[in-house]
Amino acid sequence: MNTAEPGAPTPTDSVPGLLQILWLASPALPVGGFSYSEGLEAAVDADxxxxxxxxxxxxxxxxxxxLARADLAVVAQAIPAWRCGDMARIRALNHWVLHTRETQEFRLQTEQMGRSMLEWARNLGPLGTGVFERLQSAGLEPPTYPLASACAAAHSDASVRDCLMGYAFGWSENMVQAAIKSVPLGQSAGQRMLARLAQAIPAAVTHAQSLTDDTRQAFTPMLAILSARHETQYSRLFRS
Structure with a gap:
């Protein structure tokens, strides 16, 4: 049975949609997510x-x-745009991500991870040709991670909601690992934290899918302050 949404392209390889989403959510994906704490390390430093x-x-x-109000909402809007080839919409969403990053650290993170996603697709050879060519042809300078990830997800036959679930869970795994290392915490504590986040993800995804251009937002002032402090923090494990 074909579970693809209307207008979704045929997958460029034989990997089923669910496996593609699990692949994109994996900490093994070489995009560098493990090297960022997104302000958490600064929050630990501030006690x-x-x-x-x-x-x-x-x-x-x-x-x-x-995440739900910004990046998840962007990915929710970007996947259909990638699937129907609306490059003007893709560029507008990418522009929004670049210009709503509240610190240099956060902007460098989304740029680096976006470029790494492009390289991941290029290095896959035939398996990643569709994603790589679509990202290149979009003319994103540079591609941000939400838009690059959405492009890869759009080449699966998974539903937008399932793609968002995978994106949010991948983020959660990286952030829990950052907490384990920076607080520090044990592996059992990390699993309990991941369980709590997994329970919260469905509601976050539902909220993200309900947002429009007028209601999507990137406004976390205290997180921005912590990120700015982290840029000059004396001792750091993470890049943000």
Missing amino acids: WVSDETSATEWLTDQLQLG
Whole structure:
């Protein structure tokens, strides 16, 4: 049975849609997500995050107030645009991501991860040709990670909602690993945190899918302050 959404292209390879989304969400994807804490390390340094409870609350808030309102909403709008070839829409969304990053760290992160996604597709050879050529032809200078990830997801036959679930879970895994290393915490604590985030992801995805250009937002002022502090933090494990 074909589960592709109307207008979705035929996948460029034989990997089923679910496996493609799991692949994109994997920490093994060579885009460098493991090297960023997205302000969490600065929150630990400020003693705002100091244990499992505070780390869980911090990341859950970041999922709901940051990721769901901004990057997840962008990916939700970008996947249909990639599937129907609306390059003007893609460029507009990419422009929005670039110009709503509140610190240099956050902007460098989305640029580096976007370029790495492009290289990942190029290095796959025939398996990644469709994604690589589509990203190149879009003329994004540079491609941001949400738009590059959406391009890769659009080449699967997975639903937009499932693509967003994968994106959010991949983010959660990276952030939990950042918490384990920076707080620090044990692996069992990390699994409990991931379980809490997994419970919160469906509602975050639903909210992201409900947002429009007028209601999508990137406004996390305290996170921006922590990120700016992190740029000159004396001792760091992470790039953000």
